[in-house]
Amino acid sequence: xxxxxxxxxxxxxxxxxxxxxxxxxxxxxxxxxxxxxxxxxxxxxxxxxxxxxxxxxxxxxxxxxxxxxxxxxxxxxxxxxxxxxxxxxxxxxxxxxxxxxxxxxxxxxxxxxxxxxxxxxxxxxxxxxxxxxxxxxxxxxxxxxxxxxxxxxxxxxxxxxxxxxxxxxxxxxxxxxxxxxxxxxxxxxxxxxxxxxxxxxxxxxxxxxxxxxxxxxxxxxxxxxxxxxxxxxxxxxxxxxxxxxxxxxxxxxxxxxxxxxxxxxxxxxxxxxxxxxxxxxx
Amino acid sequence: xxxxxxxxxxxxxxxxxxxxxxxxxxxxxxxxxxxxxxxxxxxxxxxxxxxxxxxxxxxxxxxxxxxxxxxxxxxxxxxxxxxxxxxxxxxxxxxxxxxxxxxxxxxxxxxxxxx
Numbered sequence: 001x002x003x004x005x006x007x008x009x010x011x012x013x014x015x016x017x018x019x020x021x022x023x024x025x026x027x028x029x030x031x032x033x034x035x036x037x038x039x040x041x042x043x044x045x046x047x048x049x050x051x052x053x054x055x056x057x058x059x060x061x062x063x064x065x066x067x068x069x070x071x072x073x074x075x076x077x078x079x080x081x082x083x084x085x086x087x088x089x090x091x092x093x094x095x096x097x098x099x100x101x102x103x104x105x106x107x108x109x110x111x112x113x114x115x116x117x118x119x120x121x122x123x124x125x126x127x128x129x130x131x132x133x134x135x136x137x138x139x140x141x142x143x144x145x146x147x148x149x150x151x152x153x154x155x156x157x158x159x160x161x162x163x164x165x166x167x168x169x170x171x172x173x174x175x176x177x178x179x180x181x182x183x184x185x186x187x188x189x190x191x192x193x194x195x196x197x198x199x200x201x202x203x204x205x206x207x208x209x210x211x212x213x214x215x216x217x218x219x220x221x222x223x224x225x226x227x228x229x230x231x232x233x234x235x236x237x238x239x240x241x242x243x244x245x246x247x248x249x250x251x252x253x254x255x256x257x258x259x260x261x262x263x264x265x266x267x268x269x270x271x272x273x274x275x276x277x278x279x280x281x282x
Numbered sequence: 283x284x285x286x287x288x289x290x291x292x293x294x295x296x297x298x299x300x301x302x303x304x305x306x307x308x309x310x311x312x313x314x315x316x317x318x319x320x321x322x323x324x325x326x327x328x329x330x331x332x333x334x335x336x337x338x339x340x341x342x343x344x345x346x347x348x349x350x351x352x353x354x355x356x357x358x359x360x361x362x363x364x365x366x367x368x369x370x371x372x373x374x375x376x377x378x379x380x381x382x383x384x385x386x387x388x389x390x391x392x393x394x395x396x397x
Contacts, residue, residue, distance in 0.1 A: 086367025197292030202395035267396025
């Protein structure tokens with residue numbers, strides 16, 4: 001059976017793509033963010049995952065309001081990035097992992113998550129940037145199963161439901177008949193708000209408590225409604241749902257313990273409180 | 283019907299009501315993923331807005347490049363970002379405009395949130 005080694009989380013601010021493109025990682029503005037990845041690169045170098053399941057939210061590249069799935073799972077041999085309209089560099093295509101896609105799809109439907117499946121799917125910066133951040137050298141060799149969670153149009157899925165979805169994905173990975181090594185990734189957050197008179201809202205105290213909770217008390221944030229999460233983390237801070245899904249995936253089989261490999265929290269990049277985290281299943 | 287949710291200052295959750303109201307505006311902004319469409323808009327903004335059926339409030343907000351008015355007209359932050367990006371505006375420009383701060387003041391506010 002496949003081996004699930006752990007979970008990663010990172011912010012995915014579009015400007016990161018520009019910084020990587022310019023080679024600005026060591027500039028004073030960017031250094032406190034990029035430096036957080038070094039210990040995780042070492043860990044990934046040791047663990048060498050073959051496949052990642054990426055929990056992310058589309059920002060209006062693949063999905064529009066004409067058809068807006070709450071949960072969508074990619075089942076494509078390859079996923080392409082494309083022009084997102086605001087001038088960030090387009091990333092190279094990423095390879096899919098069809099067998100795991102269908103393993104996850106079959107498991108989720110069996111567990112009554114009636115997801116949308118996508119045999120063609122453009123993936124935006126939220127899916128491509130984490131790969132560039134966690135595997136900065138050369139061409140990224142991991143294959144990917146993207147799982148898109150709606151954070152565009154309310155009502156969004158409830159935090160507890162997202163955690164349960166993650167848990168079901170974790171069970172699917174562990175039951176996958178494969179010798180491959182798998183990691184799950186959360187892309188998004190933490191607290192930030194782009195729109196309205198409250199633009200620029202950041203909540204450091206909540207973010208730090210949330211990050212801590214992921215290690216030993218992973219269901220802590222599921223006590224809040226989506227509306228409460230918007231109030232506490234900002235309209236785009238609700239992307240922390242991705243982190244709940246990632247953590248849920250590590251909580252299978254009675255909830256194995258996790259060890260925090262490394263984490264980093266830095267304010268601000270663009271309008272966002274950024275975080276990076278690696279959790280290893282133990 | 284469920285109870286209305288408590289208001290959060292300066293925040294407009296993009297719910298079904300907003301999504302219906304802003305459909306034409308957001309559809310136009312979604313089209314700006316394409317460079318050809320961005321060029322067509324810049325060549326003739328009024329014709330492009332008519333093509334997407336924007337209402338008067340939406341068209342006025344587009345003409346004014348005013349983000350708060352665009353949100354009031356049903357705009358969603360993710361699609362509006364594609365519109366703002368066409369003019370080289372970044373998220374601090376947009377944040378400053380919405381909060382009535384200068385860009386430097388807005389950036390200082392972000393830095394202060396980390397102290």
